[in-house]
Amino acid sequence: MRYYVFELAGTAIFAITGVLAVARRGLDVLGAVMLGLVTALGGGTLRDVIIRGPVFWLEDFNYVWAGIVGALAAFWIGWFFRSTYRGLLYLDAAGAAIFTVIAANKVLAYGLSAPTAVVLGVITGIGGGLIRDVLAGRPTLLMSRDIYATPILFGCSVFVLCRSYVPEFAYASTLGIAAIFIFRAIAIHRHLQMPVWLTLRE
Amino acid sequence: MRYYVFELAGTAIFAITGVLAVARRGLDVLGAVMLGLVTALGGGTLRDVIIRGPVFWLEDFNYVWAGIVGALAAFWIGWFFRSTYRGLLYLDAAGAAIFTVIAANKVLAYGLSAPTAVVLGVITGIGGGLIRDVLAGRPTLLMSRDIYATPILFGCSVFVLCRSYVPEFAYASTLGIAAIFIFRAIAIHRHLQMPVWLTLRE
Amino acid sequence: MRYYVFELAGTAIFAITGVLAVARRGLDVLGAVMLGLVTALGGGTLRDVIIRGPVFWLEDFNYVWAGIVGALAAFWIGWFFRSTYRGLLYLDAAGAAIFTVIAANKVLAYGLSAPTAVVLGVITGIGGGLIRDVLAGRPTLLMSRDIYATPILFGCSVFVLCRSYVPEFAYASTLGIAAIFIFRAIAIHRHLQMPVWLTLRE
Numbered sequence: 001m002r003y004y005v006f007e008l009a010g011t012a013i014f015a016i017t018g019v020l021a022v023a024r025r026g027l028d029v030l031g032a033v034m035l036g037l038v039t040a041l042g043g044g045t046l047r048d049v050i051i052r053g054p055v056f057w058l059e060d061f062n063y064v065w066a067g068i069v070g071a072l073a074a075f076w077i078g079w080f081f082r083s084t085y086r087g088l089l090y091l092d093a094a095g096a097a098i099f100t101v102i103a104a105n106k107v108l109a110y111g112l113s114a115p116t117a118v119v120l121g122v123i124t125g126i127g128g129g130l131i132r133d134v135l136a137g138r139p140t141l142l143m144s145r146d147i148y149a150t151p152i153l154f155g156c157s158v159f160v161l162c163r164s165y166v167p168e169f170a171y172a173s174t175l176g177i178a179a180i181f182i183f184r185a186i187a188i189h190r191h192l193q194m195p196v197w198l199t200l201r202e
Numbered sequence: 203m204r205y206y207v208f209e210l211a212g213t214a215i216f217a218i219t220g221v222l223a224v225a226r227r228g229l230d231v232l233g234a235v236m237l238g239l240v241t242a243l244g245g246g247t248l249r250d251v252i253i254r255g256p257v258f259w260l261e262d263f264n265y266v267w268a269g270i271v272g273a274l275a276a277f278w279i280g281w282f283f284r285s286t287y288r289g290l291l292y293l294d295a296a297g298a299a300i301f302t303v304i305a306a307n308k309v310l311a312y313g314l315s316a317p318t319a320v321v322l323g324v325i326t327g328i329g330g331g332l333i334r335d336v337l338a339g340r341p342t343l344l345m346s347r348d349i350y351a352t353p354i355l356f357g358c359s360v361f362v363l364c365r366s367y368v369p370e371f372a373y374a375s376t377l378g379i380a381a382i383f384i385f386r387a388i389a390i391h392r393h394l395q396m397p398v399w400l401t402l403r404e
Numbered sequence: 405m406r407y408y409v410f411e412l413a414g415t416a417i418f419a420i421t422g423v424l425a426v427a428r429r430g431l432d433v434l435g436a437v438m439l440g441l442v443t444a445l446g447g448g449t450l451r452d453v454i455i456r457g458p459v460f461w462l463e464d465f466n467y468v469w470a471g472i473v474g475a476l477a478a479f480w481i482g483w484f485f486r487s488t489y490r491g492l493l494y495l496d497a498a499g500a501a502i503f504t505v506i507a508a509n510k511v512l513a514y515g516l517s518a519p520t521a522v523v524l525g526v527i528t529g530i531g532g533g534l535i536r537d538v539l540a541g542r543p544t545l546l547m548s549r550d551i552y553a554t555p556i557l558f559g560c561s562v563f564v565l566c567r568s569y570v571p572e573f574a575y576a577s578t579l580g581i582a583a584i585f586i587f588r589a590i591a592i593h594r595h596l597q598m599p600v601w602l603t604l605r606e
Contacts, residue, residue: 022547025605028598030553031546045454050247050257055454061519075604115263130337135534135544140337142233143224149232194230200277201227252449252459317465332539342539344435345426351434396432402479403429 003102008066010095014040014128015070017092020081021129022136029075035132036071037064043127047103047120051110089188093151097180100125100152101159101173114160121156122149125180145194147187155180205304210268212297216242216330217272219294222283223331224338231277237334238273239266245329249305249322253312291390295353299382302327302354303361303375316362323358324351327382347396349389357382407506412470414499418444418532419474421496424485425533426540433479439536440475441468447531451507451524455514493592497555501584504529504556505563505577518564525560526553549598551591559584 018039019032027035041057041064048055057063074081081088104121108114126141126149133140141148159176166172186192220241221234229237243259243266250257259265276283283290305326309319328343328351335342343350361378368374388394422443423436431439445461445468452459461467478485485492508525512518530545530553537544545552563580570576590596 023604026549027547027604028549029602030557030598031548032604034546034553049251049453051260052254052256052456054456058455058516058520061517064519064523078604112260113263115266116260119266134336134538135546137543137547139339142236142337143229143339144233145228145230149236153232194232198231200225200229200234200280251453253462254456254458314462315465317468318462321468336538341541344438344539345431345541346435347430347432351438355434396434400433402427402431402436402482 003098006098007102008062010098011040011063011066012070012073013088013091013095014099015067016074016081017088018129018132019071019074020078020085020088022132022138023074023078029072032075033068033071035136036074037067038135039128039132040067040070041128042131043099043124043129044103046127047107047124050120050123051107051112053106053110086188090185093181093184093188094177096125096152096184097155097177100156100180101176104156104159104176105163105169105173108160108163114164117160118153118156121160122153125149125152125156145199147184147192147194150194151180151183151187154183205300208300209304210264212300213242213265213268214272214275215290215293215297216301217269218276218283219290220331220334221273221276222280222287222290224334224340225276225280231274234277235270235273237338238276239269240337241330241334242269242272243330244333245301245326245331246305248329249309249326252322252325253309253314255308255312288390292387295383295386295390296379298327298354298386299357299379302358302382303378306358306361306378307365307371307375310362310365316366319362320355320358323362324355327351327354327358347401349386349394349396352396353382353385353389356385407502410502411506412466414502415444415467415470416474416477417492417495417499418503419471420478420485421492422533422536423475423478424482424489424492426536426542427478427482433476436479437472437475439540440478441471442539443532443536444471444474445532446535447503447528447533448507450531451511451528454524454527455511455516457510457514490592494589497585497588497592498581500529500556500588501559501581504560504584505580508560508564508580509567509573509577512564512567518568521564522557522560525564526557529553529556529560549603551588551596551598554598555584555587555591558587 015036019036022035023032044056100121103124104117107117107120112120130140130142155176158179159172162172162175163169217238221238224237225234246258302323306319306323309322310316314322332342332344357378357380360381361374364374364377365371419440423440426439427436448460504525507528508521511521511524516524534544534546559580562583563576566576566579567573
């Protein structure tokens with residue numbers, strides 16, 4: 001699978017951004033590794049448990065190694081990544097895009113319906129970050145107006161729709177990944193937030 | 203199944219009360235839908251994962267639609283529900299009653315023991331609300347003295363006991379649902395809290 | 405299994421320390437029992453769900469009874485345990501040691517790899533406490549510098565390494581349990597924390 005290298009790289013990137021997001025005075029190296037692993041592997045684990053497939057990192061421990069390497073890198077040379085933090089956000093967007101589309105494809109391959117694939121794609125894309133925030137005592141992205149889950153939901157729907165009408169994986173996946181990444185990259189670049197009319201004002 | 207309509211209605215009601223409980227300035231529509239879905243589907247998902255059955259909303263996506271409709275309704279016309287919030291609490295009690303009893307019945311049908319059915323019935327009844335509170339950064343009901351889990355535990359035990367001695371489902375389920383609903387309705391009406399002797403005072 | 409009695413005792417002790425850790429004014433008896441059960445059974449439940457084995461307390465409800473007894477004891481005679489709280493910490497260390505090693509052994513028996521067994525052993529040892537802290541709204545141990553997860557990771561690795569080279573269970577398990585317990589006991593006795601060079605200082 002040519003996606004395999006991207007998946008491992010995405011896992012490491014998720015672990016790096018996961019650790020940087022919660023890094024603060026007093027966090028120790030084991031806590032950092034565990035929070036990085038949860039960020040990188042949590043979403044896919046939720047997906048596999050819900051569809052009752054084998055949990056992906058039990059079958060191939062390289063995902064765990066990739067997460068450990070990423071978390072240790074973020075812990076030891078965090079100053080380096082922090083200087084390029086906005087760059088990392090774009091990489092994180094690419095990782096989320098690849099993870100989500102691969103997840104939705106896996107769910108479709110299990111014979112589940114298109115709407116189910118969208119829901120589980122989104123769970124895979126944001127689940128790890130949610131669990132990390134809960135364990136680290138931070139507000140989760142669900143309570144924030146940042147445009148993070150919206151591109152994932154949008155691009156995942158694009159992918160699943162394309163897959164329903166055009167059976168070729170390469171075409172649909174490129175479109176879905178591009179949709180997530182470009183939408184999210186614009187949101188990062190312009191500091192977009194949810195428009196006021198889609199937000200509670202009371 | 204005549205319970206099917208009630209189940210869908212209960213799912214929508216859980217999503218409505220779930221969103222209203224966390225609604226505050228700055229919550230956006232996607233966050234609201236995700237928190238509503240977690241409230242409505244979380245408990246049953248936990249139950250299905252623990253008993254290793256197929257997760258119910260993978261088999262029938264109508265539960266997800268019902269949750270989305272309820273969450274959107276709470277988001278867009280929340281002012282309407284807020285004016286009838288106490289009315290919604292009673293509906294929520296009815297939803298929890300139906301969910302719990304159907305869950306306990308499903309667990310018994312899997313051949314698991316009566317005490318297990320009680321534990322999993324309670325997990326189904328309160329699990330979604332617990333996950334929502336954690337994701338929304340609110341104190342969970344476990345740390346509150348409100349009488350919410352007690353009626354669920356009581357009525358679920360009534361149902362499972364009846365089922366053990368009287369095999370007829372309609373009889374036992376009516377009794378269990380009534381026990382949960384009436385107990386909880388009294389608690390809502392009278393603002394009951396756990397008695398002091400069942401509460402830590404230090 | 406001669407370990408069975410230790411396992412039940414460990415479950416009760418986890419429930420006791422779990423309730424004592426979150427006990428505060430206003431906690432009611434049902435909340436205490438649920439938080440105690442989550443502490444005692446949560447880690448093993450996570451492990452069983454991830455490896456897709458039957459959840460252990462569905463097969464043998466005595467684990468749940470042991471957890472309920474421990475939680476009620478901590479609730480009703482908490483003053484007694486609080487006077488011996490440091491003693492309980494040592495018992496908790498013994499419980500965590502036994503739980504972790506039995507978990508890793510179970511994972512190896514499922515035919516999974518040695519590194520996977522270490523990861524799942526650690527999840528079993530700390531998972532219940534993590535879920536309890538999240539539900540109780542407390543900072544989790546991942547954000548603390550206490551030496552809690554480190555002995556578990558170390559001793560679990562010792563056990564799995566021994567098992568790979570010496571197939572005799574009694575030898576490897578005694579070594580693994582002793583490694584966890586002694587390391588953790590020293591940390592409790594000396595109030596050890598993670599060294600500064602393994603901790604973020606910014």
